[in-house]
Amino acid sequence: MLSIHLILFLAFGAIAVAGAVNLLVQTHPINSALSLIAVMAALAGEYLLLGAEFVAAVQVIVYAGAIMVLFVFVIMLLNAGVEEHTKGSRVAIVFGIPGMLVGSLLLAWVVLKHSGTQSVPVGALPGAPRTIGPLLFHEFLLPFEITSILILIAIMGAVVLASKPTATGGPAKKVQD
Amino acid sequence: MPIWVYIVASIIKSAIVLLVLLTAVAYTVWLERKVVGHMQNRWGPTRVGPFGLLQPAADGIKFLFKEDLTPPHVYKPLYIAAPLIAVVFALTSIAVIPFGNSITLFGYTFPLQITDVNIGLLIILGVTSVGVYGVALAGWSSNNKYSLLGGLRAGAQMVSYEISLGLSLVGVLILAGSFSLRDIVNAQGGHFWGFIPRWNIFIQPVAFFCYLMAAYAETNRIPFDLPEAETELVAGYHTEYSAMKFAMFFMAEYANMITVACLATLLFLGGWHGPIFGPPILQALLPVFWFCAKIFVFLFVYIWVRGTLPRFRYDQLMAFGWKFLLPVAIVNLVATAIAVAW
Numbered sequence: 157m158l159s160i161h162l163i164l165f166l167a168f169g170a171i172a173v174a175g176a177v178n179l180l181v182q183t184h185p186i187n188s189a190l191s192l193i194a195v196m197a198a199l200a201g202e203y204l205l206l207g208a209e210f211v212a213a214v215q216v217i218v219y220a221g222a223i224m225v226l227f228v229f230v231i232m233l234l235n236a237g238v239e240e241h242t243k244g245s246r247v248a249i250v251f252g253i254p255g256m257l258v259g260s261l262l263l264a265w266v267v268l269k270h271s272g273t274q275s276v277p278v279g280a281l282p283g284a285p286r287t288i289g290p291l292l293f294h295e296f297l298l299p300f301e302i303t304s305i306l307i308l309i310a311i312m313g314a315v316v317l318a319s320k321p322t323a324t325g326g327p328a329k330k331v332q333d
Numbered sequence: 334m335p336i337w338v339y340i341v342a343s344i345i346k347s348a349i350v351l352l353v354l355l356t357a358v359a360y361t362v363w364l365e366r367k368v369v370g371h372m373q374n375r376w377g378p379t380r381v382g383p384f385g386l387l388q389p390a391a392d393g394i395k396f397l398f399k400e401d402l403t404p405p406h407v408y409k410p411l412y413i414a415a416p417l418i419a420v421v422f423a424l425t426s427i428a429v430i431p432f433g434n435s436i437t438l439f440g441y442t443f444p445l446q447i448t449d450v451n452i453g454l455l456i457i458l459g460v461t462s463v464g465v466y467g468v469a470l471a472g473w474s475s476n477n478k479y480s481l482l483g484g485l486r487a488g489a490q491m492v493s494y495e496i497s498l499g500l501s502l503v504g505v506l507i508l509a510g511s512f513s514l515r516d517i518v519n520a521q522g523g524h525f526w527g528f529i530p531r532w533n534i535f536i537q538p539v540a541f542f543c544y545l546m547a548a549y550a551e552t553n554r555i556p557f558d559l560p561e562a563e564t565e566l567v568a569g570y571h572t573e574y575s576a577m578k579f580a581m582f583f584m585a586e587y588a589n590m591i592t593v594a595c596l597a598t599l600l601f602l603g604g605w606h607g608p609i610f611g612p613p614i615l616q617a618l619l620p621v622f623w624f625c626a627k628i629f630v631f632l633f634v635y636i637w638v639r640g641t642l643p644r645f646r647y648d649q650l651m652a653f654g655w656k657f658l659l660p661v662a663i664v665n666l667v668a669t670a671i672a673v674a675w
Contacts, residue, residue: 186470186473193466213452213456213458213459214455217459217462220459221463225466225469228469228473229489232473232484233485
């Protein structure tokens with residue numbers, strides 16, 4: 157029995173997988189970046205089907221709309237050309253592809269074996285903004301704040317690494333504008 | 334409501350809204366040429382039809398029949414996709430905008446909105462944030478330095494001002510307690526002391542100011558139209574585009590202006606609330622009229638500003654966005670939150 161939800165779920169899943177494969181196959185960086193955007197958008201569709209509409213919207217706004225814009229920017233600014241095609245390493249062919257097949261078969265087996273236990277009906281999980289807010293700011297306040305501090309540290313680290321040190325070892329001089 | 338009624342009603346509603354939106358886009362262009370013309374002591378379009386009213390039709394025919402040039406050095410897949418991305422996302426966001434209360438036909442009640450979702454505002458923000466790709470990819474795929482600079486400017490500007498735009502809206506969201514545009518409008522019904530309407534612009538004037546500035550920058554309009562500054566960049570990201578592909582960018586820009594005007598009306602100007610009087614048929618139509626009138630006023634201000642202000646410099650634009658608008662929006666947000674929590 158195919159419900160509309162299942163059809164949409166499979167369609168978005170197919171788009172996500174196709175986008176991910178295309179991301180690896182494409183030789184031009186900007187095509188790869190655009191495939192990644194397609195993957196993000198398809199994932200947002202899956203979240204929406206699971207009833208997590210807020211997460212879906214944030215997925216589009218933050219990942220597809222902001223982070224990937226910066227990716228595309230960097231590619232445009234570096235003017236990265238078409239990558240050279242190599243035959244690929246032999247290790248990847250001998251171990252990688254069989255390993256990947258075994259891994260995905262194992263995963264599918266585990267998922268199928270436990271499929272009867274708990275399936276979540278659409279919209280049963282709390283995903284509305286009104287339920288996420290209290291969770292973020294009461295129950296998970298500490299992890300939430302710690303994550304933001306981690307991100308701040310990452311930003312500062314990036315600034316330190318990117319700024320060119322002077323000969324005396326001090327931080328870079330401020331460029332006069 | 335049976336499912337087929339729902340589907341048929343949705344198709345009819347989408348068709349009507351799309352038709353009205355595209356007509357509005359065409360006549361906003363006409364209005365702009367006319368108003369800016371009069372501001373500069375010119376007549377604007379006068380030749381085609383009375384007051385040049387058929388000028389949009391003439392323009393459309395011209396766009397269709399012009400030669401569609403594709404320069405030889407462009408990256409073709411993205412060069413063709415970019416105007417489509419721009420226009421599709423510009424037209425999509427109208428789907429969640431409510432135009433009035435519901436009407437009852439044949440025993441069924443239809444809301445005056447293509448689809449009512451409880452995260453309507455987030456969907457508009459998401460769709461507009463993805464719309465950046467149209468402009469950025471157009472600039473890059475044209476393989477032209479003016480286009481690339483225009484595309485980069487547009488992208489950087491839109492990403493920067495999106496933050497102030499989002500933060501300026503949070504104050505309104507705190508007051509309404511919902512992401513649904515319909516709920517936000519309903520929260521603005523009634524009056525203060527019996528005569529001042531309870532619109533958010535009177536409660537959140539700072540947020541409205543931030544929204545106005547950020548919205549002008551988001552739509553790449555004067556005084557923030559650096560991406561297409563013709564004195565330095567020819568025409569910016571659409572330098573290499575001609576015929577219908579150029580028209581798509583044009584349509585996207587004006588459709589975005591209308592979306593921004595709709596959002597301002599819904600969030601700050603009370604949506605379809607206004608004086609209701611007269612016989613029942615008039616009472617049913619007046620909310621839609623007030624909604625359209627407010628959008629018209631907002632669009633007129635857009636054009637007025639274009640006829641009045643000079644263009645910013647690019648560093649001024651970025652400094653204004655990050656060093657002035659963002660702090661003001663954050664302070665307003667904190668003040669609103671404290672006031673509501675009190």
